[in-house]
Amino acid sequence: MTTTIGIIGAGHLIKHMMPAMAKTGSRFLVSERGRETSAQLAMEFGVEVSPDNQSIVDQSDIVIVAVRPFDAAEICDGLTFADGQTVLSLCAGLPSSELAPVVAPAHLVMAMPVVAAQFSESPTLMFPENPKCRALLESCGPVLALKQEDSFAPAATIACYYGWVQELISQMSDWVSAQGVDPEVARLLTAQMTRAAATTVRERPATPTSQLVSELATPRSFTLKGLEVLHEADAFTPWKRAADALLRAD
Numbered sequence: 247m248t249t250t251i252g253i254i255g256a257g258h259l260i261k262h263m264m265p266a267m268a269k270t271g272s273r274f275l276v277s278e279r280g281r282e283t284s285a286q287l288a289m290e291f292g293v294e295v296s297p298d299n300q301s302i303v304d305q306s307d308i309v310i311v312a313v314r315p316f317d318a319a320e321i322c323d324g325l326t327f328a329d330g331q332t333v334l335s336l337c338a339g340l341p342s343s344e345l346a347p348v349v350a351p352a353h354l355v356m357a358m359p360v361v362a363a364q365f366s367e368s369p370t371l372m373f374p375e376n377p378k379c380r381a382l383l384e385s386c387g388p389v390l391a392l393k394q395e396d397s398f399a400p401a402a403t404i405a406c407y408y409g410w411v412q413e414l415i416s417q418m419s420d421w422v423s424a425q426g427v428d429p430e431v432a433r434l435l436t437a438q439m440t441r442a443a444a445t446t447v448r449e450r451p452a453t454p455t456s457q458l459v460s461e462l463a464t465p466r467s468f469t470l471k472g473l474e475v476l477h478e479a480d481a482f483t484p485w486k487r488a489a490d491a492l493l494r495a496d
């Protein structure tokens with residue numbers, strides 16, 4: 247039987263998830279708000295657009311909530327959910343204690359994808375494990391289910407790290423092109439080097455990441471020389487401070 251997925255909140259994130267999710271062969275019902283995006287999704291992926299959120303909920307096995315976090319509880323409170331339904335919240339920083347009561351008796355699942363879903367490369371956090379949501383989210387990239395809800399907020403900060411790394415790529419590729427390298431080469435080289443570093447970390451799980459670094463940063467190596475400059479400037483502490491700031495934000 248075809249699974250019906252309802253989407254409340256067709257914005258920036260959903261625009262990037264739909265190319266992957268559409269490949270699951272599910273039926274998609276999308277809220278009309280965010281008119282430009284919903285019209286584009288209807289044209290590109292044949293999703294059905296409705297101005298009536300309750301009608302979307304009534305027809306769906308899974309209801310994705312992708313409105314802005316501060317709107318979500320109020321919007322869901324105005325809707326009636328059914329037993330046996332699953333609500334998949336993608337809203338950053340919104341704990342289950344705020345959303346679960348207003349979507350009851352539906353079962354709440356939380357997930358945190360990033361826009362690399364467009365290329366089926368979003369590492370997506372999920373809590374709790376849910377096979378139906380997993381099947382949907384795996385179209386967007388690897389799904390990592392957490393065992394405890396209190397891990398969700400700290401782990402979700404890494405969805406913002408995704409953006410911070412893009413800023414680092416931007417800064418470093420600008421530096422390379424400022425040395426006279428073709429900007430297109432500089433951009434692709436820096437992006438692919440970042441990806442290569444990540445692939446090695448992913449593919450060698452038995453090796454501590456600190457050891458991967460020390461294998462490169464051998465005495466008198468250029469890698470070590472650069473790392474000494476970075477450590478002298480305490481370059482990594484601000485990254486942890488940035489993550490702390492998100493975790494403590496209301």
Ligand SMILES: NC(=O)c1ccc[n+]([C@@H]2O[C@H](COP(=O)([O-])OP(=O)(O)OC[C@H]3O[C@@H](n4cnc5c(N)ncnc54)[C@H](OP(=O)(O)O)[C@@H]3O)[C@@H](O)[C@H]2O)c1
Nearest residue numbers: 255256257258259277279280312313314315336337338359
């Ligand atoms: N963007 C990301 O990379 C990303 C990553 C992970 C998680 N998230 C989370 O995903 C959620 C959406 O983020 P976003 O960046 O996609 O935001 P967005 O572009 O602002 O999209 C939100 C959408 O919700 C619509 N909306 C507002 N009220 C509605 C209602 N009553 N019924 C139906 N739709 C309604 C808005 O329509 P109008 O424009 O007409 O108001 C808009 O199209 C947020 O909670 C965010 O924390 C985003």
